[in-house]
Amino acid sequence: MSYASKKDSSKVIGAFSSSEQFWTSFLKVVPTFSKGYLGMYLIEAKRLFKKGMLSLDAPELQTFAQLETTTAIDRRKTLEAFLPLAKTHEEAEKLINLLAEDTPEARINAMMKAATLPCCYLIFQQLRLVEGDRNLSRKACIALNQKDDVRSHQLAALVADYFGLQDVPKRVMLKLKPYQLHRVENSYENFINFVT
Numbered sequence: 001m002s003y004a005s006k007k008d009s010s011k012v013i014g015a016f017s018s019s020e021q022f023w024t025s026f027l028k029v030v031p032t033f034s035k036g037y038l039g040m041y042l043i044e045a046k047r048l049f050k051k052g053m054l055s056l057d058a059p060e061l062q063t064f065a066q067l068e069t070t071t072a073i074d075r076r077k078t079l080e081a082f083l084p085l086a087k088t089h090e091e092a093e094k095l096i097n098l099l100a101e102d103t104p105e106a107r108i109n110a111m112m113k114a115a116t117l118p119c120c121y122l123i124f125q126q127l128r129l130v131e132g133d134r135n136l137s138r139k140a141c142i143a144l145n146q147k148d149d150v151r152s153h154q155l156a157a158l159v160a161d162y163f164g165l166q167d168v169p170k171r172v173m174l175k176l177k178p179y180q181l182h183r184v185e186n187s188y189e190n191f192i193n194f195v196t
Contacts, residue, residue, distance in 0.1 A: 022048055023060035031069045038074055042081040049085050056082055056091060065098050075099045079110055089118035089188055096122065104130045108140055115147065120155050121191050127159060128185065134165065141168040154195045158184065 016022040022045065030037045048054035064070055064078070079099035086092035092111070100107045108126055111119035127137050137159055144156035145168075153171040160168040162181050174194070183190045 016044065016048060017053075019048070019054045019058060022054060023058045027060050027064060030064065030074075031067055034069070034071065034074045038077060042078065046081060046085065056085060056095065062098060072101065076101075076110075080113060083110060083114040083119065084116055086114075086116065086118055089121045092116070092118040092122055104133070104136060105139075108136070112140075112143060112147075112152075115149065115152060117151070117192060117196070120151060120195055121188055123155065124159065124162075124184070124191060127163070131163065134163065137163045138165055138168055141165060145169065145171050151195055158194055 016025065022041075026041050026045075030041055045054055049056070061078075061082075065075060076099070079095060082099075083092060083095050086095055092114070096107055096110065100110045104126055108123055111123045111126070123140065127140060130136055141156040141160050144152040144159070147153070150172070154174065156168070157170045157172050157174045158176075158181075159165070160170055161174060161176060162184065176194070180194075184194050185191075
């Protein structure tokens with residue numbers, strides 16, 4: 001794709017006035033040359049979403065994810081663009097189920113990049129699903145501790161305490177009693193109280 005055609009297409013992309021217009025164009029254009037168009041469309045999608053003009057629950061997104069021409073890289077880039085925009089853990093989980101590789105480690109890595117409260121909750125829930133995989137829980141704690149935000153450090157401490165990981169260094173101490181740890185799994189609201 002030449003610079004001139006890229007510049008022309010960015011003018012067209014910036015002209016969407018509705019979610020329907022965007023998704024219709026997205027499905028027509030992006031599959032023809034995702035390497036050239038996907039990035040521009042994702043930038044526009046974020047702009048429209050911030051204006052309240054785009055839904056992440058559009059059936060066209062599901063269609064795009066299931067196209068034979070959609071590569072794993074296309075899915076990953078789309079997930080990385082949209083996951084931080086998810087306002088609820090249900091929205092985030094739909095995006096993960098639709099676009100992430102179907103392994104616990106890939107899902108956790110995608111959610112760590114977004115690092116939103118809904119994603120932190122889903123990391124915790126994903127680790128609960130593979131509770132027997134102490135190595136994955138340990139790796140997640142170490143990765144969370146390497147991030148530069150308090151929320152990640154609190155989640156790492158919570159995961160270490162919840163799963164009894166004694167060999168994981170903690171950057172924060174939660175000082176929770178065992179009965180309090182089990183409340184975390186009961187609801188999203190309880191979880192939020194422990195990591196905020």
